[in-house]
Amino acid sequence: MTEEIWSAVDGYVTGLLAPHDEALEAAVRASEDAGLPAIQVSPPLGQLLHLLAKTIGAKTVLEFGTLGGYSTIWLARALPDDGHLITLEAEPRNAEVARKNIARAGLADLVDLRVGPALDQLPDLEAEGAGPFDLTFIDADKVHTPDYFDWVLDRSRPGSLIVADNVVRGGTLAEAESDDPTTVAQRRLHEAIAADPRVTATTIQTVGGKGYDGFTIALVGK
Numbered sequence: 001m002t003e004e005i006w007s008a009v010d011g012y013v014t015g016l017l018a019p020h021d022e023a024l025e026a027a028v029r030a031s032e033d034a035g036l037p038a039i040q041v042s043p044p045l046g047q048l049l050h051l052l053a054k055t056i057g058a059k060t061v062l063e064f065g066t067l068g069g070y071s072t073i074w075l076a077r078a079l080p081d082d083g084h085l086i087t088l089e090a091e092p093r094n095a096e097v098a099r100k101n102i103a104r105a106g107l108a109d110l111v112d113l114r115v116g117p118a119l120d121q122l123p124d125l126e127a128e129g130a131g132p133f134d135l136t137f138i139d140a141d142k143v144h145t146p147d148y149f150d151w152v153l154d155r156s157r158p159g160s161l162i163v164a165d166n167v168v169r170g171g172t173l174a175e176a177e178s179d180d181p182t183t184v185a186q187r188r189l190h191e192a193i194a195a196d197p198r199v200t201a202t203t204i205q206t207v208g209g210k211g212y213d214g215f216t217i218a219l220v221g222k
Contacts, residue, residue: 003207003211003212006207006208006209006211007208007209009208010042010043010044010208010209011209013044014042014043014044017044017047018043018044018046018047023073023101023104023105023106024043024046024070024073024074024105026101026104027068027069027070027073027101027104027105028040028068028070030068030097030100030101031067031068031070031097031101034068034093034097036067036068036093036094036097037067039067039210040067040068040070040071041070041071041074041139041165041210042208042209042210044208045071045165045206045215046070046071046073046074047074049071049074049075049078049137049163050074050075050077050078051078052135052161052163052217053075053078053079053134053135054078056134056135056159056160056161057134058078058079058083058134058135058160059079059080059082059083059084059134060083060084060085060131060132060133060134060135061075061076061079061083061084061085061086061133061134061135061136061137062085062086062087062088062130062131062133062135062136062137062152063075063085063086063087063088063136063137063139064088064118064136064137064138064139064140064148065087065088065089065090065118065138065139065140065141066087066088066089066094066095066098066113067089067094067098067139068094068097068098068101069087069097069098069099069101069102069105069113070101071137071139072085072087072098072101072102072107072111072113073101073102073105073107075135075137076102076105076107076110076111077105077107079110083110084110084112085110085111085112086112086114086125086130087111087112087113087114088114088116088118088121088140089113089114089115090115090116090117090118090140090141091115092115095113095115098113099113118140118141118144118148119144119147122151130155131152131155131156131157132155132156132157132160133152133155133156133157133160134156134157134159134160134161135160135161135162135163136148136152136156136160136161136162136163137163137165138152138162138163138164138165139164139165139166142166142169142182142185142186143181143182143185144185145164145167145185145186145189146185146188146189146192148164149162149164149189149192149193149218150192153196153198153199153220156220157220158220158221159219159220160219160220161217161218161219161220162199162217162218162220163215163216163217163218164189164215164216164218165213165215166186166213166214166215167186167189167190167203167213167214167215167216168186168203168205168206168212168213168214169182169183169186169213170211170212170213171212173186173187173190173203173214189216190203190216193216193218197221198220198221199218199219199220199221200218200219200221201216201217201218201219202216202217203215203216203217204216204217
């Protein structure tokens with residue numbers, strides 16, 4: 001099995017189940033033109049996020065890591081008219097591109113895009129009484145994934161979902177002796193989840209156009 005095959009399957013699935021969408025494709029093009037890294041979620045994962053949000057009837061969503069707004073669009077489209085999505089982006093340049101992409105998709109009224117390091121913004125969210133959240137998507141700087149998870153877990157309503165992307169790290173997640181900070185962080189995330197009775201979780205390994213990685217999905221207990 002090769003990455004070429006994985007990518008071909010991604011293309012087949014995308015073509016049938018997540019077909020042509022001008023707003024999403026324009027978001028990818030605008031991000032590329034602006035020189036943003038091509039690290040947005042794949043179309044199948046974007047579709048999964050959308051389906052998860054729809055399935056649980058999400059009205060409040062928190063996203064760590066906006067990039068060009070691609071996953072933001074998938075999530076915001078799942079919300080009702082009175083829904084609300086807060087997305088946190090550390091880089092002003094990324095945020096500028098994302099704002100235009102989100103507006104082009106007709107979702108500006110649903111999305112509150114905030115600029116600055118996520119850890120610095122959490123006290124403001126706390127002071128505002130933001131949440132509780134129905135769904136959280138963590139796809140920002142990977143060394144802080146456990147910190148984001150810990151913060152939002154206390155602000156998630158029973159029955160909500162927390163999804164953390166890029167946790168498998170090409171398989172290094174299984175390397176107990178790894179000194180790579182991102183791998184260490186994802187192992188810490190898993191160990192914290194395993195020890196916390198408030199959540200039930202699993203991690204799904206993925207292959208596709210983005211290579212080999214995976215995501216964790218956690219259900220907050222009732």
